[in-house]
Amino acid sequence: MGSTSLHLDNDRGFKARLDNGVSIYVRPMGVSDKHLIAQAIHDLSDQSRYMRFFSAFHDAPEPVLDLLANVDGDKHVAWGAVDSEQNGRPIAAVHAIRGNPQDKDVEIACTVLDDYHGHGISHLLLAATVFDCLALGVELAHAEVLFGNYKAKGLFEGLNADLVESDETLLYRMELSSLLRTIERKGHPNSLAQFMHALRTSADPSPTIGVPWSNP
Structure with a gap:
């Protein structure tokens, strides 16, 4: 990810230009983003949708959308990215x-549209999400990954997550402080370092719930 066009605004939004020239906008997700979550799931390839949700649905059922949209900034923290050049x-x-x-352990799940793989977006969003979780006193995370989901396996194994179960579904466990340090060391250092500096500079003891994504 390139280091140009970076800015953290009052809503904790972050502008960046990917190394392929695409401008993106990253921010905390809010409860009004349900329709955008539905759109993103719809735009996944059938294979990626199955790997992420362990299901063959094409459009996400309402219970799935309700779960993902129920972001309260406490039990549920989420960060999302939009393509600024594609109408958000x-x-x-x-x-x-x-x-x-009171739980010190969270379940983490990552979703990136197929056309945007390989540009460091997962590292950026993971870093922001882990940062907010640490501010809430969360210490650990786990992620369930289907055995055939090689991209997710590569992501978590590349970040030194511990594989504690291995079958058709893999279970990775992570200590969040170590995970954040690893992301910052192994991620795209130019933009990620600036983003983390901005997050830390503007940190609030109680992370805010994001307003709906917008196209800056």
Whole structure:
């Protein structure tokens, strides 16, 4: 990811230009983003949709959309990215969900549209999500990955996640402080370092819930 056109605004939004020249906008997701979540899921390839949701549906059922849109900034933290050159098309998201506010462990899931793989978007969104989780006192994370999901396997194994179960579904576990350090060390250092500096500079003890994605 390139280091040009970076800015953290008052809504914790982040502008960046990918190394392929595409301008994106990254921000915390909010409860009003349900229709954009539905669009992003619809735009996934059939294979990627199955690998992410372990299901063959084409359009996400309402319970799935309700779960992903129920971002409260406490039990559920999520960051998303949109393509600024495609009318704010939603292209990626990372969700971290825990059962109750006292839990120290969250389940993390990443989604990136097929055409946007390989440009560091997962690292950027993971870093932001982990940063907010740490601010909430969360210490651990886990991720379930289908055995055939080689891209997700490569992502988590590349970030030194521990594989604790291996069958048709793989279970990765991560210590969040270590995960963030690894992302910052192994991610795209130019833009990611600037983004993390901006996040830390503007950090609030209680991370805000994002307003709906927009096309800056």
